[in-house]
Amino acid sequence: MRTQKNHGGGRKPWDRKAGDKKPWERGGKRPFKRGPARSTPRDRDGPAIIYGWHAVEAALRNPKRRILRILVTQNGEKRLQEFGIKLKVTPEVVRPEAIDRELSPDAVHQGVLIEAEPLPVPDIADIPANGLVLVLDQITDPHNFGAIVRSAAAFAVDAIVTTARHSPEATGVLAKSASGGLEHVPLVLVQNLARALLELRGRGFQLVGLAEEGETDLSDAKLKAPLALIMGAEGKGLRQLTRETCDLLARLDMPGEIKSLNVSNAAALALYIARRAARP
Structure with a gap:
């Protein structure tokens, strides 16, 4: 089967051969859990994955948004520090392809990705x-x-x-x-x-x-x-x-x-x- 290459030259998760160990079974970190497809906005009933600088910055500055996990590249971490964003969760500094694997191939994450709890839903x-x-x-x-x-x-x-x-x-x-x-x-x-x-x-x-x-x-x-x-x-x-x-x-x-x-x-x-x- 023809494999698609990521920036690091490895196979994408969906190209694993039968019997291959998953990354976390080889000692790596477990990726974000992906739930089943939902018919309702995830902000109401499950964690949200947010990426891209403006979206992530706004979420990190929002006191109502509870952050569960932060993935950043080295450049992304530096940018967070330059903007003086106070973090309650210690970021995980990773290579860009680690964030790529969490997203669709055409997603532009700009070196930052977070998993966050839903926002309050008003009436x-x-x-x-x-x-x-x-x-x-x-x-x-x-x-x-x-x-x-x-x-x-x-x-x-x-x-x-x-x-x-x-x-x-x-x-x-x-x-x-x-x-x-x-x-x-x-x-x-x-x-x-x-x-x-x-x-x-x-x-x-x-x-x-x-x-x-x-x-x-x-x-x-x-x-x-x-x-x-x-x-x-x-x-x-x-x-x-x-x-x-x-x-x-x-x-x-x-x-x-x-x-x-x-x-x-x-x-x-x-x-x-x-x-x-x-x-x-």
Whole structure:
């Protein structure tokens, strides 16, 4: 069988021949335990693996995030020291390929990787009464979801509401794409999105769904706080029950030849408009 080489020239774990000893059976360290595939974000029900400088730095600086293990290269350790990050867990200094083996081949870890406990998961009742909320209706791509979390952090969104099912794990690719945003924007996980929207409405939130067929451009809509912006997956858009629950459907008019945006870009634009328009 053809083997794939890592940076150190050895075989990848999935290329071991039958009968080969595992690294920890030869005296090495046991790698992070990987649980079965989950249908709910790992931040709710299991340890998260976070890699990449910005995501790891934000997690290490977050007092609510309990760190279980830290892997760093020599350069990564030096960078942590230069930034004066106080660590409660002693880092394990390893070669880059040791971190490579914990991740998918295309992951860019920048010499740092941590395993951490889940963050506290708030309830809808914990969202500030005059807040700005982003509701995601079955957005499953971790790159898009992570980029949306990053924009949400930039625009001081009070919470992201999404379903416990049909959403990506709050770990790995999502955490890297969020670039530290997971530490600043709470994820509220619900079982039924329509019911959650009704609960938000009961708390006084205006429910504005983003849809191409919206009756008005978002920048012309009369927005008020508290406000919940609801976005659907690319292609599918908002589900029927979700759109029927909204108070208003709004669109984003594009002056150029291309009339639509990637969902993460659309979220950033919508949040910019909402922050400027919605007033208490």
